[in-house]
Structures are given as structure tokens and as C-alpha cells.
Amino acid sequence: MDIKLAAVIIHDIKNALGVLEGELHDMTMNPTREQALLAHETCASLQDKLIGFLTLYKAASQGLNARVDAVNPEDFLNGLVRNHANPRREIGIAVDASNMPVLGFFDENLIGLALEAALQNATRFARRQIDVGCMKDDAGYLVFSIRDDGTGLGSKEEKPSTGLGMELCRAIAQAHRKGDKSGSVSLFDRPDGGAEFQLRVP
Structure with a gap:
């Protein structure tokens, strides 16, 4: 994996964690359904980014094997x-x-x-x-x-x-x-x- 791409992705994941932390902090003050949905969507997006990053890392280091x-x-x-x-x-x-x-x-x-x-x-x-x-x-x-x-x-x-x-x-x-x-x-x-x-x- 290109080291510059890896650095950008990790930085983006760090920022997404900061957003999620802010959304969860807001929920501790006056939680609403809308805030919960927003935090859930941020969490799902962050999970997708992590899975994508790990998949790319595996492809670069070990190669991906498709189970057709x-x-x-x-x-x-x-x-x-x-x-x-x-x-x-x-x-x-x-x-x-x-x-x-x-x-x-x-x-x-x-x-x-x-x-x-x-x-x-x-x-x-x-x-x-x-x-x-x-x-x-x-x-x-x-x-x-x-x-x-x-x-x-x-x-x-x-x-x-x-x-x-x-x-x-x-x-x-x-x-x-x-x-x-x-x-x-x-x-x-x-x-x-x-x-x-x-x-x-x-």
C-alpha cells in the first residue's frame, strides 16, 4: 500500500473518531433519537473505512483471495x-x-x-x-x-x-x-x- 495513501486514510479515520466523540458527548447532555441515528451512521461509516483500510493492507502485504x-x-x-x-x-x-x-x-x-x-x-x-x-x-x-x-x-x-x-x-x-x-x-x-x-x- 502506498504510504501516503495510508497516512491520509489514517488521518481521515482519526477525524471521524473525533466527530463520533463529539456526537456522543452531545448525547450525554440531552439525548434525542436524531442524535442517536447520526452517531450510529458516523460509527457505521467509520467501521466501513477501517474494514476497507484493513482489506487494502491485506491486499498489499499478502494478496487477496476471492472465494468465488x-x-x-x-x-x-x-x-x-x-x-x-x-x-x-x-x-x-x-x-x-x-x-x-x-x-x-x-x-x-x-x-x-x-x-x-x-x-x-x-x-x-x-x-x-x-x-x-x-x-x-x-x-x-x-x-x-x-x-x-x-x-x-x-x-x-x-x-x-x-x-x-x-x-x-x-x-x-x-x-x-x-x-x-x-x-x-x-x-x-x-x-x-x-x-x-x-x-x-x-
């Missing part, structure tokens, strides 16, 4: 969306079942970790809607996609991303191998607006 199994992509994506902690409740997240195969072969724990990171990224930029899908391409790859209706890749944030999400997704995609083929990720602007993330596995 037969999975129903529609059930998998419905579960992912159902369990996604969305801090912006006004953003709708839907599974697009069109062209979705009945079976796919992938490590659902690793792919779930990657797509959760991509969903968190899409939630930051989407205006109203995020669509999640899966299809087989002409080369036989299984392609997971996350599409948002934001302003595209030129969007600016007050707090820039650490880059953990894409690095994590790339490591997980490349852990999926079949013969001389391995997975990949891409992120691009959509012609009709917004951005699309794709994760391909052989």
Missing part, C-alpha cells in the same frame, strides 16, 4: 441496498433488474465491500436517485454498475475523497481471476448526466 461461489445477483443487490446506511434519506436507491443474469460467480463478501464503498461515493453526489445493476457483457464478464444523477466527475466537494474507495474496489476486482483474465473497475460520465461506476469480474 454461485450467487443470484438480484438477491445480492437487493440485500446490499437494503443494508446500505444512507445518511441522505432523500436519495432513492433502486435495483435495475433489466438484463440481470440469474447466476453470477463472485465473492459476495468482497464484492459487497466494494459496492458499498461505491454506493457511499454515489450518495455524496446524487441529486435524487441512484440505480444499481448487474449484467453480462459480450466478453462474458459480470458487470456491476452504480449510476447516479449528479453533476458528473467534475463535481467539487468541501472535503476531498481520500481515494480509499477506488483503491479498495480495484484490489477486490483484481482478486477475481479466471485463467489469464482478472477484474477491473472504471468510473465515467454518463451521456445523459451523472456518473457511472462499473466493476467487472471474469
Whole structure:
């Protein structure tokens, strides 16, 4: 793992712990349901960052081994969306079942970790809607996609991303191998607006 990326991620985790400490302190004064929900979402986000960091560390030091199994992509994506902690409740997240195969072969724990990171990224930029899908391409790859209706890749944030999400997704995609083929990720602007993330596995 790149030492500069590791330092940025650890600094970001430290800041998130500071935010969580402040939220929990506020709850000791006059606890409300809204404060509890906010603290829970901060805690869930922090946990995801730690898992992502540890997964990347393992990929760099030991290599990731994908435990591939037969999975129903529609059930998998419905579960992912159902369990996604969305801090912006006004953003709708839907599974697009069109062209979705009945079976796919992938490590659902690793792919779930990657797509959760991509969903968190899409939630930051989407205006109203995020669509999640899966299809087989002409080369036989299984392609997971996350599409948002934001302003595209030129969007600016007050707090820039650490880059953990894409690095994590790339490591997980490349852990999926079949013969001389391995997975990949891409992120691009959509012609009709917004951005699309794709994760391909052989």
C-alpha cells in the first residue's frame, strides 16, 4: 500500500473518531433519537473505512483471495441496498433488474465491500436517485454498475475523497481471476448526466 495513501486514510479515520466523540458527548447532555441515528451512521461509516483500510493492507502485504461461489445477483443487490446506511434519506436507491443474469460467480463478501464503498461515493453526489445493476457483457464478464444523477466527475466537494474507495474496489476486482483474465473497475460520465461506476469480474 502506498504510504501516503495510508497516512491520509489514517488521518481521515482519526477525524471521524473525533466527530463520533463529539456526537456522543452531545448525547450525554440531552439525548434525542436524531442524535442517536447520526452517531450510529458516523460509527457505521467509520467501521466501513477501517474494514476497507484493513482489506487494502491485506491486499498489499499478502494478496487477496476471492472465494468465488454461485450467487443470484438480484438477491445480492437487493440485500446490499437494503443494508446500505444512507445518511441522505432523500436519495432513492433502486435495483435495475433489466438484463440481470440469474447466476453470477463472485465473492459476495468482497464484492459487497466494494459496492458499498461505491454506493457511499454515489450518495455524496446524487441529486435524487441512484440505480444499481448487474449484467453480462459480450466478453462474458459480470458487470456491476452504480449510476447516479449528479453533476458528473467534475463535481467539487468541501472535503476531498481520500481515494480509499477506488483503491479498495480495484484490489477486490483484481482478486477475481479466471485463467489469464482478472477484474477491473472504471468510473465515467454518463451521456445523459451523472456518473457511472462499473466493476467487472471474469
